Amino acid sequence: MTNLEARYDHVIIGGGVAADSAARAIRTAEPDATIAILSADPHSPVYRPALSKDLWSGENPDPASQELHTAEETGATLFTSTLVTELLPNSHSVVTARGQFTHYGKALLATGSSARHLPDVHDDRVLCLRSVGDYRHLRGLAKGGARIVVVGGGYIGTEIAAALTRTGAQVTLAHAGRQLLEHVFPASITGHLEQTFSAHGITVVPGFRLLGIDTGEELVLHSGAAESLHADVAVLGLGAELNTNLAEHGGLDLELGAVVVDPYLRTSAPDVYAAGDVALFDDPLLGLRHVEHVDHAQASGAAAGKNMAGAEEAYEYTPLFFSDLFDDGYEAVGRLQTSMEMREVWNQDRTAAVVHYLEAGRVEGVLLWNTWDSAGRAREVIAASQNGQLAPEELDGQITPG
Numbered sequence: 001m002t003n004l005e006a007r008y009d010h011v012i013i014g015g016g017v018a019a020d021s022a023a024r025a026i027r028t029a030e031p032d033a034t035i036a037i038l039s040a041d042p043h044s045p046v047y048r049p050a051l052s053k054d055l056w057s058g059e060n061p062d063p064a065s066q067e068l069h070t071a072e073e074t075g076a077t078l079f080t081s082t083l084v085t086e087l088l089p090n091s092h093s094v095v096t097a098r099g100q101f102t103h104y105g106k107a108l109l110a111t112g113s114s115a116r117h118l119p120d121v122h123d124d125r126v127l128c129l130r131s132v133g134d135y136r137h138l139r140g141l142a143k144g145g146a147r148i149v150v151v152g153g154g155y156i157g158t159e160i161a162a163a164l165t166r167t168g169a170q171v172t173l174a175h176a177g178r179q180l181l182e183h184v185f186p187a188s189i190t191g192h193l194e195q196t197f198s199a200h201g202i203t204v205v206p207g208f209r210l211l212g213i214d215t216g217e218e219l220v221l222h223s224g225a226a227e228s229l230h231a232d233v234a235v236l237g238l239g240a241e242l243n244t245n246l247a248e249h250g251g252l253d254l255e256l257g258a259v260v261v262d263p264y265l266r267t268s269a270p271d272v273y274a275a276g277d278v279a280l281f282d283d284p285l286l287g288l289r290h291v292e293h294v295d296h297a298q299a300s301g302a303a304a305g306k307n308m309a310g311a312e313e314a315y316e317y318t319p320l321f322f323s324d325l326f327d328d329g330y331e332a333v334g335r336l337q338t339s340m341e342m343r344e345v346w347n348q349d350r351t352a353a354v355v356h357y358l359e360a361g362r363v364e365g366v367l368l369w370n371t372w373d374s375a376g377r378a379r380e381v382i383a384a385s386q387n388g389q390l391a392p393e394e395l396d397g398q399i400t401p402g
Contacts, residue, residue, distance in 0.1 A: 008077075008105070009035065009104075010026050011104035013087070014110030014112055015037060015038075017276070018298070018301030020074075021298045022275060022302065023035055024073070024074055025304075025309065029309035029311065036102065037071070037079065040081070042081045044069075044070065044080065047068060049294050050065075051063065051066075052156060056166050056167075084096055085097050087247070089250055089251065089270065089272055092104055092271060108305070109247055109274040110304075112243055113241055114241055115236065116241055118236065121215065123215040127236070128235070128238075129235060138233075141233045142167040142169045143167070146233055147170045147230065149173075149219075149221055153206075161202055165200050171202045172229060172231070174226070175204075180193050180194060184336040184337065184367075186338065189369060196327075200326060205226055207226050210222070211224055219233070221234060242278050250272075258277075259278045261274050264315070265300060265303055265304040266307070275301045277291070285382050289335075299317050300315055318379050330367060333375055333378040335364040335365040341392075343355070343395055356381070356392075361391075364382070366381060370402065371402055374399050
């Protein structure tokens with residue numbers, strides 16, 4: 001195994017899309033800089049959204065097809081299976097779980113987030129889908145006829161359940177709510193999704209709040225309200241937790257559970273930056289927020305890399321997120337919460353929609369349901385509404401659905 005050098009100009013902690021984007025930006029700006037990428041993952045950086053999207057529906061199921069080729073294309077030295085356990089800003093250094101030690105000129109926290117697991121459940125038939133290893137393992141378990149229960153009716157749970165229908169497995173999607181994605185979509189869309197998932201052979205079990213799993217010959221999943229579910233495999237889509245321990249123990253400022261950064265993605269520690277999931281940044285339209293989606297990881301990683309290499313460019317970007325669920329797809333900008341006022345605009349045959357999410361009369365988010373190439377316009381609508389230049393009754397004609 002390659003040992004760490006005594007010092008690098010740039011040390012990137014994390015092995016995801018933000019780390020890849022940062023390394024590329026640094027290399028473009030500083031061709032001779034030394035870069036180390038320290039990743040706890042045993043695999044090289046990949047385009048992670050494909051783990052629950054393209055690898056199941058495309059022609060090539062091999063995760064190698066999603067390799068970002070970060071080390072080869074940036075000249076960075078990549079250290080996989082390398083967990084950083086200490087960030088020491090006073091000495092500009094980091095320590096790994098193996099006791100290796102290196103100094104940095106600039107450091108980037110791109111540590112992302114980790115899937116929530118059930119405590120005290122240790123069985124290789126119970127898993128989350130977060131890494132290449134998780135994907136390979138689930139592929140091996142998802143044989144034709146296997147009974148697979150996906151727990152969680154949110155973003156990742158619905159994607160995984162839809163993906164698994166392509167394997168011939170018997171798929172059950174159990175969730176705590178009344179309808180899928182009810183916290184982000186209006187009833188007009190959640191009702192359609194319920195019908196679509198059922199039409200594709202998925203058994204949807206609402207009101208299922210997972211309390212525990214018995215791991216005998218078969219898995220038995222228990223809920224407080226619904227009856228128990230029996231399965232060969234359980235996939236947990238219970239959300240994620242930000243990986244901020246390193247920042248917290250390093251004395252960096254945290255707020256709202258994330259790492260506080262300035263407009264240039266600098267943390268409270270000198271020469272330490274943060275990007276991706278863990279960064280609490282000032283969205284130019286929506287204020288302080290952290291975003292756990294790939295568009296933000298790419299954009300903030302690139303911005304951090306540029307600034308680590310000497311640029312003084314503020315990160316002024318409102319990211320989008322996206323998904324495909326069978327024949328439907330969407331992009332969204334901003335905050336989507338059904339606790340807000342929702343104004344829906346549908347096309348004539350009700351196959352596409354634009355949904356505006358308002359709070360105190362101002363647009364906080366826009367859902368583009370089967371509506372494409374409109375994310376830029378959605379940002380303009382949010383900006384105009386936030387500035388008081390666009391009244392709620394004027395929203396209907398701003399973006400054409402479809």
